[in-house]
Amino acid sequence: MDQVSHVTKAESRNLNFYYSNGAHALKGINMPLYENKITALIGPSGCGKSTFLRCFNRMHDLYPGNRYDGQIVMHPDNTNILADGVDPIEVRMRISMVFQKPNPFPKSIYENVAYGLRVRGGKNKKVIDDKVEQALRGAALWDEVKDRLNDLAFNLSGGQQQRLCIARALATDPEIMLFDEPTSALDPIATASIEELMTELRNKLTILVVTHNMQQAARVSDYTAYMYLGDLVEFSKTDDIFIKPKDKRTEDYITGRIG
Amino acid sequence: METNLHRSSQFNEELERLRDDVIHMGTLIENQIKMATQAYVHNDVSAALQVLDNDNQVNDLEKAIDDECIHIIVKRQPTASDLRLIMSIGKIVTDLERMGDETKKIAKSVRNLQKPLHPLPADMLGIRHLADLATKQLQGALSTFAHLDTGEARSVILADDALDAEFKATVRQLITYMMEDPRTISAALEMMTMARAFERIGDHTTNIAEQVIYIAEGRDIRHTSID
Numbered sequence: 112m113d114q115v116s117h118v119t120k121a122e123s124r125n126l127n128f129y130y131s132n133g134a135h136a137l138k139g140i141n142m143p144l145y146e147n148k149i150t151a152l153i154g155p156s157g158c159g160k161s162t163f164l165r166c167f168n169r170m171h172d173l174y175p176g177n178r179y180d181g182q183i184v185m186h187p188d189n190t191n192i193l194a195d196g197v198d199p200i201e202v203r204m205r206i207s208m209v210f211q212k213p214n215p216f217p218k219s220i221y222e223n224v225a226y227g228l229r230v231r232g233g234k235n236k237k238v239i240d241d242k243v244e245q246a247l248r249g250a251a252l253w254d255e256v257k258d259r260l261n262d263l264a265f266n267l268s269g270g271q272q273q274r275l276c277i278a279r280a281l282a283t284d285p286e287i288m289l290f291d292e293p294t295s296a297l298d299p300i301a302t303a304s305i306e307e308l309m310t311e312l313r314n315k316l317t318i319l320v321v322t323h324n325m326q327q328a329a330r331v332s333d334y335t336a337y338m339y340l341g342d343l344v345e346f347s348k349t350d351d352i353f354i355k356p357k358d359k360r361t362e363d364y365i366t367g368r369i370g
Numbered sequence: 371m372e373t374n375l376h377r378s379s380q381f382n383e384e385l386e387r388l389r390d391d392v393i394h395m396g397t398l399i400e401n402q403i404k405m406a407t408q409a410y411v412h413n414d415v416s417a418a419l420q421v422l423d424n425d426n427q428v429n430d431l432e433k434a435i436d437d438e439c440i441h442i443i444v445k446r447q448p449t450a451s452d453l454r455l456i457m458s459i460g461k462i463v464t465d466l467e468r469m470g471d472e473t474k475k476i477a478k479s480v481r482n483l484q485k486p487l488h489p490l491p492a493d494m495l496g497i498r499h500l501a502d503l504a505t506k507q508l509q510g511a512l513s514t515f516a517h518l519d520t521g522e523a524r525s526v527i528l529a530d531d532a533l534d535a536e537f538k539a540t541v542r543q544l545i546t547y548m549m550e551d552p553r554t555i556s557a558a559l560e561m562m563t564m565a566r567a568f569e570r571i572g573d574h575t576t577n578i579a580e581q582v583i584y585i586a587e588g589r590d591i592r593h594t595s596i597d
């Protein structure tokens with residue numbers, strides 16, 4: 112509908128990924144992430160969504176024998192984050208991840224958010240206090256927890272824990288945020304608040320979200336990518352994917368047909 | 371679109387039933403048009419009254435199909451071709467219902483012509499011709515919908531020009547009669563109403579054909595030129 116030109120924040124270029132057992136999980140993926148947009152990644156179980164997401168924060172490096180081939184280039188600096196000389200910790204500062212199940216540390220609410228800042232070398236208490244507040248506000252959690260910052264994070268509800276994880280991810284001012292099925296463990300109300308939060312976060316950063324929920328993809332994303340067996344089948348505006356997909360395989364998947 | 375079935379056999383059945391109901395409603399309208407035409411040709415007022423009475427069924431079907439569409443949207447959250455089908459059916463039944471209204475106008479004119487009116491100097495063959503063309507258009511539109519055949523849909527859209535031309539010719543003829551002999555005005559105006567109704571039925575058939583193209587191709591060709 113709108114022909115507003117979009118800026119590419121990052122893109123995978125001919126990205127292949129092989130697990131240590133030789134499984135070829137990503138097959139030459141070329142895909143952009145547009146700046147200040149939400150891109151949803153959909154596809155049947157095992158098609159490679161999580162594998163693709165984890166390439167962006169070099170999560171696969173943690174296991175020996177895994178192999179990348181191709182590039183993920185970040186803009187505007189043109190850094191290939193998969194290049195040998197690039198420090199994965201640096202990458203994870205720029206690109207942070209929120210997981211399916213809320214996974215706060217067994218620490219206070221405050222410490223959960225401050226953690227990333229301390230890792231980064233932050234020592235000044237006043238600066239860290241400000242950053243924690245800012246991140247909690249950014250995650251729409253501040254008003255609910257400001258009087259109990261020293262409570263254990265586990266005492267929060269599931270939805271609050273997930274927002275806390277988002278605050279933790281926000282604290283280091285990432286440019287890109289990755290979400291792997293961020294609401295699949297949440298009830299509809301908590302899900303709605305996370306979705307709303309994502310659309311607000313979009314103003315500040317770029318989002319890539321894996322979801323099994325078609326309605327969620329349709330609700331929150333600007334662009335949708337459909338993956339199948341390690342291939343990127345279709346990347347389009349979300350409206351186009353859900354109204355008039357170009358590829359028959361996409362159509363069969365989103366309409367729930369037998370391919 | 372037919373080749374692959376949904377994982378949910380219930381969803382398959384719901385879509386099948388919905389399409390059958392649209393065809394059923396269309397066939398009902400077709401019969402109404404035929405009966406109204408017969409009423410005109412044989413000057414059969416009881417047939418005209420029957421057409422007026424049957425219109426309730428058309429309205430009931432429109433509501434029932436609308437309900438089915440809403441039900442499927444709520445329950446299945448349809449996407450892509452399913453979504454286009456359901457949105458388009460919502461529009462198609464509106465067109466069918468309007469055709470029903472036009473048919474009612476024809477039946478009312480037949481009824482009004484029973485009053486002792488000054489007759490027209492010649493039989494209005496144009497009206498019969500319009501009735502014929504309109505009926506064919508509707509049959510074409512329904513067949514197009516049943517098969518989701520976009521080639522046929524384009525023919526239906528183009529064929530509507532013949533109906534428009536016949537309508538204009540009929541109007542010209544009626545105006546001539548009225549100018550020649552003002553006593554014919556009452557009867558001529560009834561004829562005019564009928565001719566107009568058939569012409570409008572044709573317009574609705576092209577709307578249906580446009581919806582079929584949208585369902586099948588995802589292209590919205592409304593308000594564009596087909597050729």
Ligand SMILES: Nc1ncnc2c1ncn2[C@@H]1O[C@H](COP(=O)(O)OP(=O)(O)OP(=O)(O)O)[C@@H](O)[C@H]1O
Pocket residue numbers: 130131132134136154155156157158159160161162163
């Ligand atoms: N550690 C691993 N070692 C070997 N193969 C793996 C490993 N993790 C995933 N795979 C394989 O890689 C493929 C892609 O898996 P991935 O987890 O990316 O799928 P997914 O699209 O995220 O699926 P889901 O929707 O179920 O989360 C699958 O065939 C999977 O079996």
Ligand SMILES: [Mg+2]
Pocket residue numbers: 160161162
């Ligand atoms: Mg996964």
